[in-house]
Amino acid sequence: MTQNPELELTIGPPAHGGHCVARHEGRVIFVRHALPGEVVKARLTEHDDDARFWRADATEVVQSSSDRVNHPWPLADAGLAGLRGTRPVGGAEFGHIDLSAQRRLKSEIFSEQLARLGKIERDITVEPVPDEAPDGLGWRTRVGFAVDPDGHLAMHEHRSNVLIPVADMPLAVPAINGLALWNLDFSGLDGVEVAAGSGDDEPLVLLKTRQDRPNRRIRAVAEEIQGASVAAWNPETGSLTQLRGKTWVRETVGNHSFRVTGEGFWQIHRSAPAVLTAAVLKGLDAAPGLRLADLYAGAGLFTAALAERVGEAGSVLSVEGSSAASRDARRNLHGRAHVDIVQGKVEKVLRERRPHLDAVVLDPPRAGAGREVVRAMTGTGAKSVVYVSCDPASFARDAAYFTAAGWSLESLRVLDLYPHTHHMESVAVFRGE
Template identity: 55%
Template sequence: MSSNSVSPHSAATGKHEGPGTELVVDVGPIAHGGHFVARHEGRVIFVRHGIPGEKVRIRLTDSGDSSRFWRADVVDVLEASPDRVQHFWKPADSPGSWRRGGPPVGGAELGHVSLGRQRSLKAEVLAEQLKRLAGLDLATEVEPVGDADDAGLGWRTRASFAVTAKGRLGMHAHRSDAVIPVHEMPLAHPGINDLRLWDLDLTGIARVEVAVPANGSRPLVLLAPEEGTSPKRLHGILTRLPQDISVASFDAAKGHVLQLRGRTWVQESAAGHEYRVTGEGFWQIHKDAPETLVNAVTGYLSGGGYLQPGAAVADLYAGAGLFTAPLADAVGVTGSVLSVEGAPGTSRDARKNLHGEPQVEIVQGRVERVLHQRARSFDSLVLDPPRAGAGKAVVRQLMETGPRAIAYVSCDPASFARDLGYFHQGGWRLESLRAFDLYPHTHHLETVGLLVPAS
């Protein structure tokens, strides 16, 4: 059957091929974002839950005559890749979920692919983005992180859940408002599953955030109440949660966190330091990510002689200070570290975490504004922006500060490659690059690059 064929279930013979239509296609290469490229009568379709080389039946989830491309899920595998494995999580298995009448949950879109092939696919995405956006021909291995025998499971120390209309714990389908009940989360740290939040009646709650530090310190459950939820309803949920965990309510729009029991923060550990992280404050979610990234960053900067006693360095988009603390260790009291973070709550955490380091200056504000107000030179910089990347204006400002090296930590290969192109235009080059599989069974990866002036 050709890749342009329509399944017997399709409504397509001369009719509009809208959502719900089923087609048979050949799966092509992976694209950035966790989907694969297929074609139907010249139309590009971004297909999730396939593997390159497979022939599959797909169900359109987003389509239209005026759309530049369509989106679809695999509902049946007609010719399987040798890299296809049984999905580890029933609600995230696309063919099985559609046979049961609905879409799979998001967050484990590569769970049907062997771990080795997952990493090679992620390496392909990174190489394609570097070529297309930065003009670089560079193949980089995506390194595994964590225990060799963990099957890529149990690594998430943080998890976010929705709540179904019936008050049960759930997760969203990809690009959908549909909330699907869940009764386990195999990617989550065992401490999250041990809470058994799916046993609770969560009526009146819109969202649940959970943080379980890998160091064994006290977990935190954050409840986001729906408008009008009474204190009595919150108390009823509180009494059913284990007594040895902290519980707080939060308003994501206003950034308010209200203590219900215990603390409104968790205690994290990395690189010989303790870190307080409040509420929804950012922290790397893989249990081994903080140590892995700190070692990569400090290894690059120290190994190149860019980080040594007395140096002036900056940690930009610094969060709670994951990199700031080891940078302060390296430069000593004769050096200086400028730590810049935009989120007020997270910046307050950084002040508490670094209060005993006189060589550290904590500044809360947008990176571009702080750099403009505090024109100064640095020996080296650490740049760890959000998924959107730093952007052209910030890259230009960074080069103007005259550092000898920049360690760029990125969770998005597209924004990283785009920014790398800006650095190249400004006369800088990529000296070294490492990529880490910090998010097994998802399309995400983390990169750490060392950039230096080309001259």
């Protein structure tokens, strides 16, 4: 790291991805761990001569913004990392910013992405979650760790293969930190995933391995973990082997209970499932007897709420690409005859089934839905679409596809479900002709 050059830069506006924009001799530099208006010393992390832009980490603040605060996680603090001769771990790149200022920056970023990529001009206000902790910590219910050569839990430096050992995770809920997994030796494993459900059940620890049959070493590690269910997980084959307790966690949202197996997708923020479900139902305004679809449905979070709202006189088509998540959805929605759970790619299911719908809910992965899925949705007869997104850039691109098809963006809420990071969640309502 010491061979990378250091520059003094005046920091410009925020950019999507957790950076701010600076310029040096006509070249754009995306700088992390800085704030607009600051003057910083920044160490270049990517600086090929023929690159369109460079990347850098701010390591020393020459002129500070009034929005700068002490970072709550020393390992993610760029200044402290510079003193150590390392780079900060990823995952809390906005921790040096006051929480209210974080939301103002996110609002600017979302508005810019929507205008530039979606051709929609709209002022955005990023909303805090009603029960957020004052310090913005303790919200992550899912955490993934690597394992360093010495067997310690570790996290990567941003955009790097370099591992930094960790001894806490301030963004995680107490149930995860309380396991104190950093005190154990995980030698021989490829990584560790931890999930904490919303009930009183124990967390689930997944030991990542390339073996479908756990060896003696993996079983010995499992014995050392106290206060959690433990399973071995081969991400290449999807094999999941119970070592102690359950291979799933229980989640409860309102009157609904959900089983989420292994590494299955679930909203990360402890309050996100309830907050997003309420936002979806408000935006959809679903009534008994309607025909709905829940696309990228996961374990059935929104499907369950939609099925309850439309009743047996209506119907819900629930589509999910992951076979494991689709199996969970079938368990979670067992006995609801008006729910049709289909495992497969969304675009393929819509193309082959050609359902006639009144409304659609979708919560696609970070890459967004894409032109083909938007075209298929707008061809179902639906008059409204509620779009839940975790990425402003992919959402903006998809919004452009909707408007090109004659649809309008009726409402848009952006929620700060990822404090101390650049990420945010949005819930939009599109109306057709």
